[in-house]
Amino acid sequence: MTGREPAAVEVRGLHVTLDRVPILTGVDLTVAAGEWVTVIGPNGAGKSTLLRAVGGLLPAGAAVTLFGTPIRALKPRQRARVVATVAQSPAVPAGMSVLDYVLLGRTPYIAPLGRESAADLAAVHDVLARLDLGAFHGRELATLSGGERQRVFLARALAQGATLLLLDEPTSALDIGHQQEVLELVDQLRREHGLTVLATMHDLSIAGEYADRLVLLDAGRVVAAGPPAEVLTEELLARHYRANVRVVPGEHGPLVVPVRRG
Numbered sequence: 559m560t561g562r563e564p565a566a567v568e569v570r571g572l573h574v575t576l577d578r579v580p581i582l583t584g585v586d587l588t589v590a591a592g593e594w595v596t597v598i599g600p601n602g603a604g605k606s607t608l609l610r611a612v613g614g615l616l617p618a619g620a621a622v623t624l625f626g627t628p629i630r631a632l633k634p635r636q637r638a639r640v641v642a643t644v645a646q647s648p649a650v651p652a653g654m655s656v657l658d659y660v661l662l663g664r665t666p667y668i669a670p671l672g673r674e675s676a677a678d679l680a681a682v683h684d685v686l687a688r689l690d691l692g693a694f695h696g697r698e699l700a701t702l703s704g705g706e707r708q709r710v711f712l713a714r715a716l717a718q719g720a721t722l723l724l725l726d727e728p729t730s731a732l733d734i735g736h737q738q739e740v741l742e743l744v745d746q747l748r749r750e751h752g753l754t755v756l757a758t759m760h761d762l763s764i765a766g767e768y769a770d771r772l773v774l775l776d777a778g779r780v781v782a783a784g785p786p787a788e789v790l791t792e793e794l795l796a797r798h799y800r801a802n803v804r805v806v807p808g809e810h811g812p813l814v815v816p817v818r819r820g
């Protein structure tokens with residue numbers, strides 16, 4: 559990033575309170591354009607809440623800026639061209655086919671009351687093929703397995719053509735082969751199309767292999783941030799996850815191995 563290029567995501571002093579419970583407290587986060595940052599942290603730390611605030615799904619006041627524009631200044635259709643979110647458990651509309659669901663990703667490009675264009679359909683078929691979902695386009699979404707459905711959720715976000723992808727545990731329902739396939743695809747799109755990725759993940763080894771930087775959140779605060787080797791340490795993971803782990807060097811980053819106590 560040059561000094562003049564705005565960051566893809568700039569979060570400054572973000573506080574989020576839900577039902578009068580403080581969830582995020584003074585969170586700062588910067589994601590450069592083209593960077594992949596993954597937020598890690600124990601259950602309930604506030605990872606999903608942070609992604610929702612960055613995606614404009616929670617009021618964030620003036621604390622969140624995307625590509626130099628305060629998120630509250632973006633209208634929903636504008637915002638949808640900038641940022642696409644894959645939530646942890648998106649709603650599955652009853653009776654909807656995979657094709658129609660992924661086409662929803664093209665909504666920001668279709669005029670109100672208009673129909674999708676040939677270009678919209680081509681974009682959808684391209685992304686379905688890339689995610690190995692070509693054979694599923696006529697299937698009802700509700701009949702897919704958890705892993706197949708998770709790939710369809712990602713397909714919808716990719717079809718949206720946004721430059722910033724927010725992925726909340728994108729691989730939690732996937733077998734290890736599909737985990738790698740999906741993350742490699744996201745990384746390839748990042749390299750080829752300059753996408754920026756902000757993700758959350760529980761698998762720390764995989765988080766470290768794909769992200770440029772990790773942000774460790776605990777009880778609504780950022781407690782560590784930096785390259786994976788600086789954040790994935792036995793000491794930090796013991797302190798914040800209360801986990802007994804060994805961290806060993808891997809080809810693409812530290813590998814975190816849980817070890818039974820005693």
Ligand SMILES: Nc1ncnc2c1ncn2[C@@H]1O[C@H](COP(=O)(O)OP(=O)(O)OP(=O)(O)O)[C@@H](O)[C@H]1O
Nearest residue numbers: 576577579581599600601602603604605606607608
């Ligand atoms: N509407 C709400 N009212 C009160 N508390 C809430 C509300 N929504 C979320 N929370 C709480 O905020 C905290 C952070 O939730 P969040 O889903 O952001 O955590 P997370 O780090 O993504 O957790 P996980 O790893 O379990 O998915 C949790 O303690 C949760 O119970």
